Amino acid sequence: MSDVPFRNPGWAGNTGEFDLSEEQVRGEDFVGARPLEGGHPAGASSYPYMLADKNPDAPLFDGPYQARYEKILTRYPDTRAALLPVLGLAQEVRGHVSPGTMNEVAALLELPDAYVRGVATFYTMYNKAPVGRFLIQVCTNISCNLCGADEVMKAFLDETGTEMGETSDDGDFTVVEAECLAGCGFPTCVQINSRYYENVGADDVPRILEHLKARGE
């Protein structure tokens, strides 16, 4: 592990994270065991939202998603309170929250269209436009920035051949800037879909992208 040169003051050394398999990192229970039927209601909206089979034209909500939608409604006193998780579920199904999706969600929850738009646009974790298979969110807030987030960001953009916020030609990658991801102890912190990649340096970027492509998710 000592063969990795010192990169930033916050770096805890190579923990071998990228050498481990998903199973080793997340455990057998997690991988491939996404409880589509919803699992416990408390987690109904909180599962990783980037499904490989996300489909912008998928119905709201169908099959197991219908069950999860109904579970969400049971957790809140009124539909207004349920708006955030329902938007999250809609994004999980469709990959992004389009104006049409906002409209449908508003109709489902009997809320004003404009209100749903206001909420959906307030939160940056709802994608208002289609994103690639991997949404790469690079933290450029202060801790990460001090430890070279700008170089990491540049590396991601160069390697994927995109502009910030754009999707690469093969539809795989969208790179965006994120505010603090609460990984200040491990700068630079990068969130790719629902997973955190910590202590990322600019020279790690090609390896991460290869890893993602190989894994396919």
Add this chain to the structure above:
Amino acid sequence: MSDTTRPSTVTLTIDGREVTVPRGTTILKASESLGTRIPHYCYHDGLSSPAMCRLCLVEVEGAPKPLPSCVTQAADGQVVHTDSGLARTMREGVLEFYLVNHPLDCPICDQSGECKLQDYVHAEGRAHGRSREPKRVFGRDDFGGDVLFYGDRCVMCTRCVRFMNEVEKDPRLTVVERGNRSVIDTFFDDGLDGTKWSGNIVDICPVGALVSKDFLYKQRAWDLDHTPSICTGCSQGCNIALHTRDNLVQRLKPRTNLEVNAFWMCDYGRHDYEWMNRGDRLEAPVVRSGGRGTAVGWAEALEALSDRLDELGDAPVRAVVSPRACNEELAAVRALVDHLGGGVVEYRLRVAPDEDVLEGMPFVARRRELAPNHRGAELVGAARVGGDDGRGGLDEAGDHGGVLLVVGDEVADQPADFGAQADLYVYVGTHGSAATEAAHVVLPATTFAEHEGTFTNRDGRVQRFWPALQAPGAARPAWMVLRALLARRTGGEVPTTAAEAFALAAAEIAPFGDLDYPGIGTRGVVVDAPAALAGD
């Protein structure tokens, strides 16, 4: 459980002056009662208080940090400073933030002159900005209806959003995005089309973000004269102000009257002013003899008219009045008809199929009766004729054989031979029409925008309006014309002021009783509440 021993008032000190206010009053209202206006954007008397503009922060002794006065309730013994060094510094800081992205385009902004940002920054802001960063630019957005949105001028007080949510209850507006990208918008291209009260968001916008398309670039706010008046659109009797310049009405704005229209008025009423500016007015009395009309002076016209009435003796009298006429005019018509031996007085009224109720304030609505004074017409014993479109119903009047008196109603829908059978056809009005061509005597009258008088709204509230425009030519208020004719015949005094005309009217309209004209004031007095309301 309420504590009965707790006093219902609190006494606090604001800027060194003690004031006693009812418990629950906010510091902002308490200081207003002392005459101190604390600057604010998001607070509006007719809306909820989100305390988000941070401009009404005041220093309260003992409080760990400045408190928003619009939501902080006054407490006993509180010592408040609205003008201390700290309070001023806070406002200066907040105002500096407001100007970070403001375009400072006052020279081309419609709100200039009545803009709260302009006022506050001029009074307490920094002389020079310190921001070196480029300003973010939104441009403008047509919201539909009469509303145009300039995103860059917005201070995000959300008064408009709250008006649509809480008062109109048609929640079409929202705050989109966050941080310095946040902007007021509807659901994408939905717009405000189809709303009936959205003009109010232009009024309550404290800056130039929401402006009226109708008024866009028309006049500067400081050039306008404001005259208190009453909307003539329907029988609700909304209190309004006529904003005039160059002897033209430029726009209508609601005037606060919590018992009638609160702070609002509907879009129909707001845009119903062009007729006041019509140029094709009757400007001189005309006496017609042998088919030829001659413009004459008032004395000559009234003399000819009076002589003709003498000749006709006790010919049957019939009068057509308008529910848009004021109480003084209606009472004068009734007095004249009675003087001439009595006869039918009728009026026509346009009636809308539905009311447009302001959902959040159901006592405010655009009523079905589309005239300001049909109650007044009822009170003088006039009978309604014609259809709901305000047309027809005048066949009998048109063929009337004796004295026909038409006051205020333009009878524009009537044929040219209207009144041809009459021995004497007198038309008192503002505009002529084909059916008034045959009138033996045409007397030019003023519109409600040009004279003073009172309307009685559907709830029996007598409300005054004031003259805003110069009358064209020799036009005079119809009440003055008719009373002058009466005075000539009975030897009484001619009323020269609206107060005198009202006193004469009050003597004839029983419910007005001994109502005192100045006592009606700017808020009106209820004299004759309909029985149906009392029963509810």
